Amino acid sequence: MENSKLIYKRVADEILKADKILFITGAGISADSGMPTYRGIGGLYNNDQTEEGISIEDAISGNMLKRRPDITWKYLWQLGKACADAEPNHAHKIITEIQKLKPDTWVLTQNVDNLHRMAGNTNLIEIHGNAFELYCTKCYAEFDSENITSNYRNGNVKLPPKCGECGGIVRPKVVLFGEMLPEKAINKYYDILRSMPDLVISIGTSSLFPYIQEPVMIAVQQGAATVEINPGETSISQIVKYKVTAGAAEAMTNIRQEINSFGTER
Ligand SMILES: [Zn+2]
Structure with missing residues (x-):
């Protein structure tokens, strides 16, 4: 097996040692809840074009919402339907457990699917917003x-x-595509970066956005421990201290098992 028990033990050890932890999550953590993965908003579009002959990025953009809200909503609705019945999985729930153990644990997520909240995660920064909050x-x-x-x-x-x-x-x-990040979330994000966590764990994100990659880069520079949980290779795979090649729920379940066994083994 590629993921030896050892790496889970080491990550569990880092969690127990840390005072301040930052989880960074992307579509991969929701994949185990049955959510499609595609740039964090859903994988319903294997080809680039929609029925309207425009890209999905253009369809779900701030400009299109202003010009043709019917088109934007048509695709928001499809994505919304995909998340409506999703439930948090073990990875989300184990973050809640870790937060009880280590209250200064933060979650920076790209996901808009509400699963972190449903799992009871606190200290949550939803950098792309939340699809279940609506306004006029x-x-x-x-x-x-x-x-x-x-x-x-x-x-x-x-x-x-x-x-x-x-x-x-x-x-x-x-x-939406082409829109600014929410100011409140950005401010919280910079608060976190100012007092850098001593452990950063990236789960299920390809780390394409600079603000998703940056905390890992800074952590590496400052000598903080870094973990990536992702079945694939990403732009941060080579620089993290621990690369866990596995899905989110499987990896987090193994890590929790190691956390739980610390008390009895030592
Ligand atoms: Zn109104």
Whole structure:
């Protein structure tokens, strides 16, 4: 087996040793919940073009939402349906357990699927927003996502959804292509970087975005311990201290087992 028991033991040891931990997660952690993986928003598009003959990036962009909200919502809806029934998996839940053990543990996620919150994760930075928070683009009224997402299941859909108060287009609080990152999340992100964690664990992200790669780079420079959990090779695989070649749920389950056995073995 490629992943010897030893690497899980070493990662568990680093977790027990650390005061401040940062988890960085991407689509790979949601893959074990049955979510499709494609740049963190879903893998429904194997070819680049949509039915409209435009790229999925253009369809789900801030500009398209302004010009043709019906097109953007058509694809948001497909993605939303894919996350509507997903449940957090062991990887999400073990992060919650680690947070109980180490309260100064943070989670920086690219995912908008709400699974970290459902698993009870705290200290959460949703850098691309959350698909289950909705608001009116005209009067900024906020909407309970259940009013809209309940329709993911019954197929009773009239898109784009409109605000009952003012008739404005309702949208999710997610960062669409071409949009800025949310200011609150960015501020929290820089807070974390200023007082760098002594352990950074990247799970299931290809680390393409600079703000996802940066904390790992800084941790390496400052001599903090770094872990990558990913079945594939990424831009950070060569620089992390521990590279775990496995899926998120499997790896985290093994790490938890090692954490639990520390008390009895030593
Ligand atoms: Zn409104």
